[in-house]
Amino acid sequence: MNGFRPSRRSALELLGAATLGAGGVGMASGTAHAAQTASAADPDELFRRGRFKEAERGYRELLRANPDDQHANAQVGYIALLSNRFQDAETHLTKATELAPDDRFSLTQLADTFVRQDQLGRAAPILERAGNKGYATQLASVSGTPYQVNGAQSTRIPFRGLDPLPLVEASVSGRGPRRFLLDTGGTLSLSMETAEEAGLEYVATGRGRAGGQTFTMYFGVLDSFRMGDVELRNIPVHWHDAKMPAALGDPQPSGVIGTTIFYHFLTTMDYAGRALVLRQKNGENLREFQAEARRSGAEKLPLWLAFDHFPCTVGSLNHLGPGMVSLDTGGSGGIGVVTTEEMARRAGIRVDRDRATSFNRIPVYPCVPDRASLGKAVARDIYSIAGPLLMDDRFRFETIANFTHAFFKPYAITFDFTEMNFYIAGKPSN
Incomplete structure (x- = not known):
């Protein structure tokens, strides 16, 4: 949402033109009656309103009548992906893209079904089909276990600043510590200086635009990223020379830690306590957290x-x-x-x-x-x-x-x- 941070997905979609290049919600008040009337038998309207459970029921009714309804398959698959129901997402998005091989939106969602499961090798050829060769090249370049998590079961990393955005320290390829912004609207990105010091080599490039800035983005693979007592290895990453928010008198941050990193943990952004808490994703940690949350x-x-x-x-x-x-x-x-x-x-x-x-x-x-x-x-x-x-x-x-x-x-x-x-x-x- 901030002025410097380009979206990885939108930026990577530019690479095709570069040389390397669960349940739903209730109706908003004041509009419920009209929307309910308009959408009583229209799963598309239900979906648009965020009533995913009801919309999915409607699409599945269409599929019972016609299993080859491409749009219904695409929508059921997308709804499933929104809730990380990967088997349903894969089944219906695969069917949708077989019925409409040029449906780039569904191809992108199908690829993301595998990316979210760290099955990057399965995602890469689908992205090729979607015309996103740069992103496919980046994912295919990851060797070893993608997003491999090592270290403690949990770690608490203090904020080194709260405004304009939270800052924490992290190490890139054993170098550091460096200060990174936290932003759930971002992925993992580095400054040019940080990428160069880590000796990163790009496998694809593209042009990015954010906050009125136009710049070159470089895409590669990071071998090690350490936050507190945990380390991630073999991570897709991008870097650029765009300016980032910083407090008056502070140096530019070394990059952004975003949701593609948070996704690999049970992640708490403790603004009140000024700390980032990362717990490894397993049943025991989740049960302990849920008990804490209830208390x-x-x-x-x-x-x-x-x-x-x-x-x-x-x-x-x-x-x-x-x-x-x-x-x-x-x-x-x-x-x-x-x-x-x-x-x-x-x-x-x-x-x-x-x-x-x-x-x-x-x-x-x-x-x-x-x-x-x-x-x-x-x-x-x-x-x-x-x-x-x-x-x-x-x-x-x-x-x-x-x-x-x-x-x-x-x-x-x-x-x-x-x-x-x-x-x-x-x-x-x-």
């Missing part, structure tokens, strides 16, 4: 993952919701919530069009919702912006807002990508 009264909400690194859950703005929201924590500049002018209107939020500003050089307007909430976690009168910044076109479903950095400061948030739950607690996690 602390943490709110448990459903979790979906769109396009390999955009977490989503359910939330509300004023009376609007609960509806689908994204959780891109990289919104620097004191922003708590990002929405659109239309969603602000629906929520009864006044948009101050007399004080236009910009975000990523896109015109936006300040607004202050009376209440923004993720379950029982509530922020009142939090500074927000309205503008064309949500990811609905890319996700293909509607979100009412993105919740970002300033909203989370009083909380500890945890992403469980195994059972697909998002936890938010009002006091630090242990």
Whole structure:
């Protein structure tokens, strides 16, 4: 969400042109009756509204009548992938891409089904079919076990700064420590200086654009990335020379740690306690965390993952919701919530069009919702912006807002990508 960080997926899609180149949510109030009438027998409308469980039932009814319905197969597969139901995703997305070999969206989702399981060799040829040769080349270049996790069962890494985004220390190929931003809307990226010091070699390049900057992106494989007492090995990574947010007087960070790293752990971003907590993904650690969450009264909400690194859950703005929201924590500049002018209107939020500003050089307007909430976690009168910044076109479903950095400061948030739950607690996690 911040001004420097290019999306790995969008950037890698450019490589084709380069030389190397679970359950759903309720209706938002105020629109429920009209949407229910329009979508009673229309799974596409149900899907657009984030009512995934009902939409899937509708698509499966279509498949019972016609197993070769390409669109229904594609949608059932995509819904399954959003909840990490990999077998269903593989079955239906494979069928959809057999029926429509030029369906690049479904090919990309099928590839991501394997990427999320660290089966990069299976993803690479599918990406070739989708025309994304650069990403395919990068994944095919990974040798050894991708994202191999070594070290302690859990580690707690203190924040070295909180604003404009959280900073933690990590080591690249045994060098360091270096300071990295945390951003759930990002992947793993490095500065040019850090990549050069680590001796990284690129296997593909592309042009990236973010925050009004246009730059070259380099794609390769990192042998070792250590955070606290855990280490990841054999990791796809990209690097660039774009400027990153930094506190006044601080040097540029060495890169970004994002959801493609968090995904490989039971990850807690403890804003209140100023620490990143990484637990290895196994049943014992998950059960221990769940017991802690119950004792602390943490709110448990459903979790979906769109396009390999955009977490989503359910939330509300004023009376609007609960509806689908994204959780891109990289919104620097004191922003708590990002929405659109239309969603602000629906929520009864006044948009101050007399004080236009910009975000990523896109015109936006300040607004202050009376209440923004993720379950029982509530922020009142939090500074927000309205503008064309949500990811609905890319996700293909509607979100009412993105919740970002300033909203989370009083909380500890945890992403469980195994059972697909998002936890938010009002006091630090242990």
